[in-house]
Amino acid sequence: MERYFQKEIECAPREEIIRIQNEKLVKQVKHVWDDVPYYRRKMEEKGVTPEDIRSIEDLHKLPFLSKADLRESYPYGLLGCPLKECVRIHSTSGTTGRRVVAFYTQKDLDLWTDCTARAIVAAGGTDEDVCQVSYGYGLFTGGAGLDGGSHKVGCLTVPTSSGNTQRQIMFIQDLQTTILCCTPSYAAYLAETMEEMGLAPEDIPLKAGIFGAEAWSEEMRRDIEQKMGIKAYDIYGLTELSGPGVAFECSAQNGMHINEDHFIAEVIDPDTGEPLPDGEQGELVFTSLDKRAFPLLRYRTRDICVLSREKCSCGRTHVKMMKPRGRTDDMLIIRGVNVFPSQIETVLLNHGYPANYQIIVDRVNNSDTLDVHVEMTPEMFTDNIADITKRQKELVDGMKAMLGIKAVVTLVAPKSITRSEGKAVRVIDKRKI
Amino acid sequence: MSVKQISIFVENKPGTMHDMTQVLADHSIDIRALSLTETEGFGIVRIIVDDVLETTSVLKQEGYVCRLTPVVIAEIPDEPGGLNRVLTIFHDNQINVEYMYATLGGGAKRALMIFRVDDDKRAERELREKHIQLIEQSDIAEL
Numbered sequence: 135m136e137r138y139f140q141k142e143i144e145c146a147p148r149e150e151i152i153r154i155q156n157e158k159l160v161k162q163v164k165h166v167w168d169d170v171p172y173y174r175r176k177m178e179e180k181g182v183t184p185e186d187i188r189s190i191e192d193l194h195k196l197p198f199l200s201k202a203d204l205r206e207s208y209p210y211g212l213l214g215c216p217l218k219e220c221v222r223i224h225s226t227s228g229t230t231g232r233r234v235v236a237f238y239t240q241k242d243l244d245l246w247t248d249c250t251a252r253a254i255v256a257a258g259g260t261d262e263d264v265c266q267v268s269y270g271y272g273l274f275t276g277g278a279g280l281d282g283g284s285h286k287v288g289c290l291t292v293p294t295s296s297g298n299t300q301r302q303i304m305f306i307q308d309l310q311t312t313i314l315c316c317t318p319s320y321a322a323y324l325a326e327t328m329e330e331m332g333l334a335p336e337d338i339p340l341k342a343g344i345f346g347a348e349a350w351s352e353e354m355r356r357d358i359e360q361k362m363g364i365k366a367y368d369i370y371g372l373t374e375l376s377g378p379g380v381a382f383e384c385s386a387q388n389g390m391h392i393n394e395d396h397f398i399a400e401v402i403d404p405d406t407g408e409p410l411p412d413g414e415q416g417e418l419v420f421t422s423l424d425k426r427a428f429p430l431l432r433y434r435t436r437d438i439c440v441l442s443r444e445k446c447s448c449g450r451t452h453v454k455m456m457k458p459r460g461r462t463d464d465m466l467i468i469r470g471v472n473v474f475p476s477q478i479e480t481v482l483l484n485h486g487y488p489a490n491y492q493i494i495v496d497r498v499n500n501s502d503t504l505d506v507h508v509e510m511t512p513e514m515f516t517d518n519i520a521d522i523t524k525r526q527k528e529l530v531d532g533m534k535a536m537l538g539i540k541a542v543v544t545l546v547a548p549k550s551i552t553r554s555e556g557k558a559v560r561v562i563d564k565r566k567i
Numbered sequence: 568m569s570v571k572q573i574s575i576f577v578e579n580k581p582g583t584m585h586d587m588t589q590v591l592a593d594h595s596i597d598i599r600a601l602s603l604t605e606t607e608g609f610g611i612v613r614i615i616v617d618d619v620l621e622t623t624s625v626l627k628q629e630g631y632v633c634r635l636t637p638v639v640i641a642e643i644p645d646e647p648g649g650l651n652r653v654l655t656i657f658h659d660n661q662i663n664v665e666y667m668y669a670t671l672g673g674g675a676k677r678a679l680m681i682f683r684v685d686d687d688k689r690a691e692r693e694l695r696e697k698h699i700q701l702i703e704q705s706d707i708a709e710l
Contacts, residue, residue: 510576510609510632511632512632512634515574515576515632515633515634516574516634517572517574517611517613517634517636517683518665519604519606519611522609523606526608544608545576545578545608545609546578546609547576547577547578547583547630547631547632548576548630548631548632549630550578
């Protein structure tokens with residue numbers, strides 16, 4: 135039996151969702167026009183006024199917001215209400231440039247944690263469950279988001295935050311944790327550690343995992359599910375919009391329902407900015423309908439994704455987004471094939487390598503070459519050449535399966551991959567086109 | 568007791584051996600034996616040193632990935648048939664040699680052979696029984 139946190143809205147008829155979106159959009163555009171001068175200027179430049187936006191049909195008339203806008207308006211430029219109404223900030227890691235700081239009123243936090251509560255209930259959570267939140271707490275939205283949702287569902291919340299693997303496992307065993315929330319790579323690491331400790335899936339009390347905040351593959355899902363004896367659910371979100379819970383997976387485990395009563399999702403052609411019909415792959419754009427403190431309209435996520443309105447077996451009516459294929463700003467075209475560094479990262483993680491890699495693309499005799507440098511780690515190194523080359527071959531095969539083109543894998547010395555400002559340079563494109 | 572060999576990952580490109588031995592030289596670490604196995608892209612350097620703990624910590628500190636592997640070191644008389652005698656013992660006992668390399672040391676008229684075998688405990692037992700002289704970790708400093 136499928137359970138819902140807010141059944142009425144999660145399973146609302148299509149017309150009802152559209153009615154809610156129309157109503158909220160008109161109000162939100164007015165709020166932004168009145169209270170966010172930065173966006174008002176953008177609207178004025180485009181010659182749009184709030185009167186032009188009467189329903190979601192008019193959404194395309196609004197200007198986009200990009201990460202660059204957020205950086206430019208750091209820290210208060212996109213604030214939608216006086217600071218005295220705000221009660222919290224969260225912030226992105228700032229790994230791709232300047233940090234983004236997002237603001238929340240108490241109501242913003244409340245609606246956000248409704249979303250994460252929906253995700254927990256969709257994963258089977260009830261007030262009987264013990265929910266261990268192993269996402270980082272702090273500026274990162276992962277910990278706070280799932281923590282709030284877990285409280286709303288009434289789970290016994292175990293706020294371990296990330297790290298200290300031995301303690302995580304101790305709590306899972308001692309408190310009989312049933313739901314684990316963390317990043318998929320940390321889940322994979324925990325699963326592996328528990329396996330090494332000799333814990334069979336039936337010895338592990340966990341029944342479900344809610345894993346998000348980074349790219350992961352179906353293989354990785356199956357591996358984690360098998361080792362822990364759980365069902366693993368994906369969750370999606372961005373700090374800019376609230377955090378995890380913008381979309382979440384249900385029992386169908388086939389795409390994530392976007393909380394359409396709080397967000398409007400569009401897919402656009404990343405080059406022209408034109409909206410694309412459902413089912414076509416493009417860049418995901420979100421309009422937040424309820425956020426008061428940080429009300430972003432038509433925010434370009436740079437995630438490449440497909441939306442599906444096919445009827446879902448779980449009974450929810452909200453549109454589903456498929457797992458993002460990668461990001462617009464780092465897509466490479468190699469031998470005519472779209473390649474995302476995140477796909478290569480997924481293969482590495484799935485094979486037990488850390489995501490320390492560098493992609494070198496070149497053109498030799500008019501043909502593109504793809505060379506992936508992977509740093510050797512103490513865990514992967516053995517004295518046996520045959521073992522190492524076998525693992526190397528597994529990586530090559532894994533990449534071929536994931537990308538559809540052949541890559542050369544070169545094992546390099548630890549820490550030899552150039553890092554600038556602490557973050558590795560992931561792609562070197564030597565092609566002169 | 569087998570001897571602990573240090574295996575080190577190196578890239579197969581100019582200068583890597585130089586850089587690695589530089590680290591050891593800077594810390595006055597004496598290499599008692601060394602072998603290098605290479606593939607197209609990378610190599611494994613295997614060394615025998617006196618102070619294993621210090622050497623591995625120095626290497627790790629300098630960012631090298633290394634691993635300890637138990638090896639058996641046997642004294643071989645420097646005469647025709649010397650090596651064959653030891654290998655005959657392995658053969659008779661179905662002990663598989665994964666790789667081996669030689670080093671001088673231990674005085675005149677004998678060589679030291681370093682063996683990586685699938686069962687070092689059994690290899691040592693059998694060699695001892697046949698009165699083959701084995702080198703212990705504590706002997707390395709004296710070589």
